[in-house]
């Protein structure tokens with residue numbers, strides 16, 4: 001774990017936590033990194049290390065929404081197919097018209113998707129909530145799941161003393177082939193999930209490679225500049241990728257991790273295998289009951305699908321799978337079995353597809369399977385024996401890496417990447433990651449529809465480049481492409497007024513200079529446009545790709561990673577290098593004029609990203625739903641509280657019914673029992689619409705009854721006879737005496753302190769004022785103490801009056817009234833004891849302060865004397881020096897050192913403290929304090 005050691009140093013500078021998320025089609029894992037929490041899995045509420053990717057949203061009877069996440073959903077997925085969203089990843093960045101949508105609907109029974117026309121046919125889920133505000137976009141649903149992870153991370157951080165409970169930094173791993181639309185959708189979802197600092201998107205192969213490199217141990221002899229190739233084979237639920245990367249431990253001690261190439265099969269994954277089992281099971285069911293597929297409901301399909309999923313997993317380890325589907329059709333059961341032979345038979349045509357991505361990746365880098373040092377298997381489907389077998393056959397059994405816990409390596413690697421992006425530190429031992437583009441990114445303009453490559457395949461990400469888009473015409477539009485297909489267009493419209501203002505000289509041409517970026521999340525965009533006058537006759541358009549020079553901080557390192565595969569796509573004319581680095585330079589050196597043109601909002605051929613205003617709105621909407629959830633949690637807590645109070649009251653009445661019967665009539669008792677049963681009934685059957693306030697009100701009511709019942713119970717055991725009351729009276733009076741003698745003692749102690757001060761010639765009153773100031777907050781307490789004492793004395797004197805009654809008159813006093821005196825006295829005693837303890841503590845604190853201050857003042861006095869002596873000694877020396885003027889100042893040195901020797905180090909320290917004390921006080925304590933006059937020495 002060399003990597004972990006290295007980062008633990010960096011961690012001290014990371015204040016808030018980083019969350020790295022591996023959002024899989026089927027399962028999600030997330031890792032938390034914070035001071036004191038080094039790379040820990042964020043567990044689910046049930047303590048699991050991974051959670052199902054999914055969400056179920058249903059309407060509650062009172063109109064609210066109930067959202068269940070991941071494994072919390074339990075059987076909801078089969079019971080409420082329309083309300084359950086699974087495999088959402090398939091739809092991220094997809095439009096309603098995409099073939100993926102149709103495919104999704106084919107295997108997700110009961111799901112209703114709708115077109116969001118305001119966003120160019122983006123997808124919304126209609127979960128059957130009966131209100132269009134509650135149709136959710138893919139981004140919103142993803143955001144809810146991500147926000148739930150954030151909530152769990154926050155819960156983990158609470159109670160961690162080293163880190164603030166703050167989770168704003170996030171990185172997420174995504175499929176390497178993700179389109180620009182998908183990447184944007186991930187970013188928007190993270191925003192909606194209320195992570196305020198999105199560190200970046202990490203390609204899945206890259207995250208696993210980073211984790212692999214971080215865990216690899218190198219001996220010093222390994223730093224020999226030799227490159228090894230490794231491959232991540234990642235077969236998840238929905239797709240399969242093979243990511244080829246190289247590791248070069250350099251002689252300078254750095255390890256370079258370079259992403260080389262990717263092969264993928266977007267249609268082959270665990271789901272493909274599940275679907276094949278599903279088709280076996282479906283076929284058997286239809287034959288068994290003699291049915292057509294159309295006769296089956298969505299629920300039956302959903303159950304068959306669930307069985308197919310289980311069978312696929314069981315068949316990884318066993319050769320056969322049996323189950324019985326109870327009441328699957330009407331009330332009829334269905335027994336079914338699937339064998340591994342059947343499974344492998346139906347999948348035999350998939351064999352090639354297992355290894356195709358590896359072949360593609362190797363071919364792109366012109367390597368062979370034998371060049372691979374190891375193959376890292378990742379993703380649930382690599383555990384299917386059928387898949388593992390074919391990969392092993394292709395690359396060789398011995399290449400399969402056994403060293404990594406791959407189930408979590410993507411989440412871990414994503415978090416490591418997050419840390420890299422956040423701290424930007426380049427410690428010498430750090431792994432230098434060179435991540436690259438797997439696509440070509442091109443541009444065209446209205447003036448020239450031919451696409452030219454801005455960033456070719458293999459370009460290192462985090463690059464900014466200026467491109468001369470050629471001579472300006474009256475209007476301008478710029479289109480961006482990914483591998484030839486349009487991503488977005490910027491329509492600048494009529495530019496003639498802008499160009500006119502520029503006022504180029506005759507003979508000069510107006511050219512469009514555009515700055516493009518390929519950022520670390522691999523998003524390609526136009527970031528700046530300028531129009532400039534150019535004296536140079538620009539030959540054919542697009543011949544002039546001006547190389548950037550600013551933006552250096554974006555580029556990690558220019559000297560390495562220059563193996564750009566497709567450098568040939570770019571015809572860079574070096575003549576213009578540095579000519580556009582700064583506009584002012586341009587003007588002065590070449591007398592070129594340049595004008596900055598604001599970039600208009602883009603238009604999209606496919607789905608349109610959520611615009612800013614809408615994002616704000618959606619964030620509010622999700623916050624509103626979170627608020628409802630929080631309120632629901634509180635409501636449940638209040639209900640539980642009410643319930644437990646009610647049962648406690650019931651037990652109280654039941655267990656001591658006899659005692660109560662001594663004080664109360666049967667009717668009076670049943671008034672209480674009826675109250676309890678009414679309330680329990682209300683809670684069970686009528687409280688669905690109850691608000692928190694309703695419940696709080698009820699709890700108060702129950703509490704009042706509880707107190708009454710307790711009073712009656714105590715009344716029955718209290719001694720309320722005249723003798724009993726006399727005893728109580730005597731005890732109460734004794735307490736008053738104790739209090740009074742304590743007060744007296746306190747007073748005496750303070751007098752002693754005063755005496756001590758005065759004898760030492762110190763000002764007691766000044767210190768007293770100062771200390772009083774410190775105890776200012778306690779004045780209120782003193783007031784309440786006086787009030788309590790007065791009330792207590794009143795009760796005592798009232799009881800004293802009662803005791804003066806004749807026996808016959810006393811016996812006529814009702815038990816209830818007597819008990820009320822008894823009760824108030826008991827409470828008064830308790831209160832006075834508490835007050836007395838507090839009073840004593842305060843008093844002792846005060847005495848302590850006086851004593852401490854006394855010692856300090858004495859010390860200061862002594863020091864003053866030392867200094868006086870010192871000055872006298874100095875004067876003495878001076879006198880002697882002037883009389884025997886040949887003498888040097890050696891005597892003075894002697895004098896001062898001897899005096900310093902007398903006052904030891906601890907005293908010097910005390911002096912500092914007392915000075916601090918003085919400055920904290922009003923300041924007038926300094927008036928008689930001599931400053932140390934060094935120049936006198």
Ligand SMILES: *[C@@H]1O[C@H](CO)[C@@H](O)[C@H](O)[C@H]1NC(C)=O
Pocket residue numbers: 130131132133134
């Ligand atoms: C949909 O829900 C919102 C928010 O609860 C509400 O304001 C609106 O009236 C509802 N619309 C319909 C058609 O029920």
Ligand SMILES: *[C@@H]1O[C@H](CO)[C@@H](O)[C@H](O)[C@H]1NC(C)=O
Pocket residue numbers: 454455456459460463464465555557558564570
């Ligand atoms: C940045 O991109 C340009 C254009 O593709 C390329 O020429 C240049 O080498 C890249 N820089 C780095 C550091 O990769």
Ligand SMILES: *[C@@H]1O[C@H](CO)[C@@H](O)[C@H](O)[C@H]1NC(C)=O
Pocket residue numbers: 549577578581
């Ligand atoms: C470009 O300018 C930078 C500094 O501004 C300089 O270091 C570099 O050598 C220049 N490159 C060329 C090709 O002139």
Ligand SMILES: *[C@@H]1O[C@H](CO)[C@@H](O)[C@H](O)[C@H]1NC(C)=O
Pocket residue numbers: 167194619620622623626
């Ligand atoms: C987002 O999170 C912050 C805390 O990190 C919280 O204060 C804020 O209320 C949240 N906003 C929304 C809209 O959920």
Ligand SMILES: *[C@@H]1O[C@H](CO)[C@@H](O)[C@H](O)[C@H]1NC(C)=O
Pocket residue numbers: 886887888
């Ligand atoms: C004074 O001190 C200096 C150096 O400390 C020494 O050289 C000298 O002899 C001393 N005495 C007189 C009288 O200057």
Ligand SMILES: CC(=O)N[C@H]1CO[C@H](CO)[C@@H](O)[C@@H]1O
Pocket residue numbers: 568570571
């Ligand atoms: C249009 C153009 O100039 N293309 C040239 C780009 O550079 C390659 C070699 O680097 C030439 O072969 C092309 O003719």
